[in-house]
Amino acid sequence: MGNGFPAPEVEVGRIVFRSWEHEWQTGDKETFSLASAKKLLPSEITRPIYEALERWERDLLRFSLPYPPYGLRIRRAKSEWLDLMLSAYKGEPLFYLVENATKYGLEGRSIGELCPNWDAALPEPRSKQGRFGTTLHAPLAGSNVTWAYELEWRPTVFPEQEVNIDDLLRHFSPRYREPAIFG
Amino acid sequence: MIPVDDLISELGLIRNALGEETVDPSRRPRRRGPRESPASERVSGDPIFDSGQWDVTDPDLWEEEKQRARRAVEGDGSAGQSGISRTGIEALAWYVSFHDDQRAWGVYIPLSSLALMDELYLSNLRIGRDRRLNLAWSALLFHEQMHFAVDYACAWFELVLRAPTRREFMARFKGQLPFAGLTPSEAYLEIEEAAANAHMLRQLVRKESRQVMRTIEGFVARQPPGYKEGLRATSDASFAEATAETLRSYFAIWAIEHRLDFGNPKTDWLRLLPLDDESAGSECPVYVINDLDEIGMAAGSLRLIQCISEIVETADFERQFRRQDAEVRSDWGRKKEEIKIRLPSPPRFEKLKDWKPPTWSLRLRAGHRAHLRPPDPGMTAWRAVAIGNHKEMGHG
Numbered sequence: 001m002g003n004g005f006p007a008p009e010v011e012v013g014r015i016v017f018r019s020w021e022h023e024w025q026t027g028d029k030e031t032f033s034l035a036s037a038k039k040l041l042p043s044e045i046t047r048p049i050y051e052a053l054e055r056w057e058r059d060l061l062r063f064s065l066p067y068p069p070y071g072l073r074i075r076r077a078k079s080e081w082l083d084l085m086l087s088a089y090k091g092e093p094l095f096y097l098v099e100n101a102t103k104y105g106l107e108g109r110s111i112g113e114l115c116p117n118w119d120a121a122l123p124e125p126r127s128k129q130g131r132f133g134t135t136l137h138a139p140l141a142g143s144n145v146t147w148a149y150e151l152e153w154r155p156t157v158f159p160e161q162e163v164n165i166d167d168l169l170r171h172f173s174p175r176y177r178e179p180a181i182f183g
Numbered sequence: 184m185i186p187v188d189d190l191i192s193e194l195g196l197i198r199n200a201l202g203e204e205t206v207d208p209s210r211r212p213r214r215r216g217p218r219e220s221p222a223s224e225r226v227s228g229d230p231i232f233d234s235g236q237w238d239v240t241d242p243d244l245w246e247e248e249k250q251r252a253r254r255a256v257e258g259d260g261s262a263g264q265s266g267i268s269r270t271g272i273e274a275l276a277w278y279v280s281f282h283d284d285q286r287a288w289g290v291y292i293p294l295s296s297l298a299l300m301d302e303l304y305l306s307n308l309r310i311g312r313d314r315r316l317n318l319a320w321s322a323l324l325f326h327e328q329m330h331f332a333v334d335y336a337c338a339w340f341e342l343v344l345r346a347p348t349r350r351e352f353m354a355r356f357k358g359q360l361p362f363a364g365l366t367p368s369e370a371y372l373e374i375e376e377a378a379a380n381a382h383m384l385r386q387l388v389r390k391e392s393r394q395v396m397r398t399i400e401g402f403v404a405r406q407p408p409g410y411k412e413g414l415r416a417t418s419d420a421s422f423a424e425a426t427a428e429t430l431r432s433y434f435a436i437w438a439i440e441h442r443l444d445f446g447n448p449k450t451d452w453l454r455l456l457p458l459d460d461e462s463a464g465s466e467c468p469v470y471v472i473n474d475l476d477e478i479g480m481a482a483g484s485l486r487l488i489q490c491i492s493e494i495v496e497t498a499d500f501e502r503q504f505r506r507q508d509a510e511v512r513s514d515w516g517r518k519k520e521e522i523k524i525r526l527p528s529p530p531r532f533e534k535l536k537d538w539k540p541p542t543w544s545l546r547l548r549a550g551h552r553a554h555l556r557p558p559d560p561g562m563t564a565w566r567a568v569a570i571g572n573h574k575e576m577g578h579g
Contacts, residue, residue, distance in 0.1 A: 010436075169436060
């Protein structure tokens with residue numbers, strides 16, 4: 001390969017949503033989107049958290065693109081995106097922040113700070129047997145939000161730093177050269 | 184709209200942008216075994232259907248084919264074992280990309296699919312069979328036109344980026360995995376099928392009744408993942424998002440390669456698709472495949488009428504014709520020439536309900552009509568049997 005232009009580094013991964021409500025309802029800790037997550041509590045109780053999560057998810061989607069048919073997404077490797085975004089968005093490092101719950105007002109906050117009357121809305125009893133013999137506990141108002149709900153960009157190809165776009169494009173890459181028949 | 188032939192010429196200058204499909208484009212995805220491909224014919228304009236000689240000659244085969252088609256359309260697990268290569272609407276009609284076949288690209292619709300779709304999904308409608316066949320035709324065509332529109336948008340980007348976007352994308356669905364551990368999770372681009380079915384629903388709702396739309400929605404709801412999500416993508420916003428996500432899926436890698444911001448939600452991707460462009464309908468070739476014998480029906484059971492190239496005037500017609508004034512006689516002469524090329528849309532040319540033998544009415548000037556009867560089996564000429572004003576012709 002090689003046409004003089006460097007091949008961009010990429011990350012291949014998926015967006016993962018971890019929710020205690022989804023685990024309580026289905027036994028699965030994670031799902032692939034907010035829309036696919038099962039809910040337990042009334043939306044009027046959880047709305048402040050979900051509104052922040054929706055902004056977070058929107059940004060994760062905004063800065064990655066679908067990569068069919070594998071059910072995955074791809075994005076530029078972080079270092080390259082930072083260069084692009086710093087130049088395009090007047091210095092605001094948007095991309096870096098999409099992976100940080102702080103931006104959405106969730107990191108370091110207790111659930112009760114965002115959702116009044118939380119404890120009264122919890123199911124009784126507040127714990128139950130989960131899959132694989134574990135005990136699930138409903139989070140109390142004093143729990144950290146990110147203990148109960150979290151979005152994550154999760155790389156699926158390791159080591160993630162070494163994925164080159166030419167690995168994905170193969171012979172369609174503009175840098176592709178047919179292997180020499182003789183040595 | 185830039186003609187596709189011009190796009191093909193330019194794409195030919197981009198390495199790997201064009202390929203050569205080795206499969207006969209008229210081969211039906213649910214075909215059972217290696218048989219000779221049936222004849223296909225190009226269709227232009229809105230065809231008219233005549234099922235006046237509907238005849239199931241092999242009831243066992245007809246029943247077998249109905250079940251086979253149902254399994255294919257609905258993505259039944261056992262369908263794959265019977266050699267069916269596509270599911271959803273693509274089991275009934277399909278689009279061959281100009282990226283893969285520069286000579287025979289276009290939309291293919293078998294007559295057998297119209298008969299089967301009518302029988303399986305439309306027969307509860309309280310409208311005549313010819314009208315239902317026309318509905319089946321429109322539904323299949325609208326769905327496939329979305330695939331053409333996506334193909335066209337791909338070509339546009341390929342010319343801008345000098346990149347073989349579409350063929351790289353399609354290769355992922357049939358090629359080797361770029362990394363160990365990756366597993367394909369979809370056999371076709373589900374969001375594109377949702378967008379195609381949504382486009383079909385959005386077009387049909389403009390002219391069809393609520394009862395018809397409920398039936399078509401039921402047809403969509405029974406299709407496999409992706410296809411059935413078309414029901415949730417019919418609003419302007421959700422259709423735009425389904426379209427955007429379809430194009431992002433095709434272009435993602437190239438967006439990264441060229442540092443393009445394809446994730447921007449304020450981009451109107453629909454503008455790239457020739458869906459509302461009237462010339463798009465004529466730019467994309469549509470072929471009908473005459474394969475009724477393969478599902479146990481007589482060859483003339485379902486006729487698609489595009490034009491009437493040969494007319495014999497009966498003695499009664501000639502007698503009535505002589506009584507008409509000069510303008511009506513002249514109009515008949517003109518119409519005879521016009522229908523050699525293309526038939527006017529209903530009601531200007533329509534089948535008369537419950538008339539025996541089957542009779543068609545062609546509107547002439549000043550409320551006059553000519554009545555035509557289709558060729559008898561084995562014959563090619565239509566017969567002009569009567570002419571007069573609409574009262575004389577029994578139109579009330």
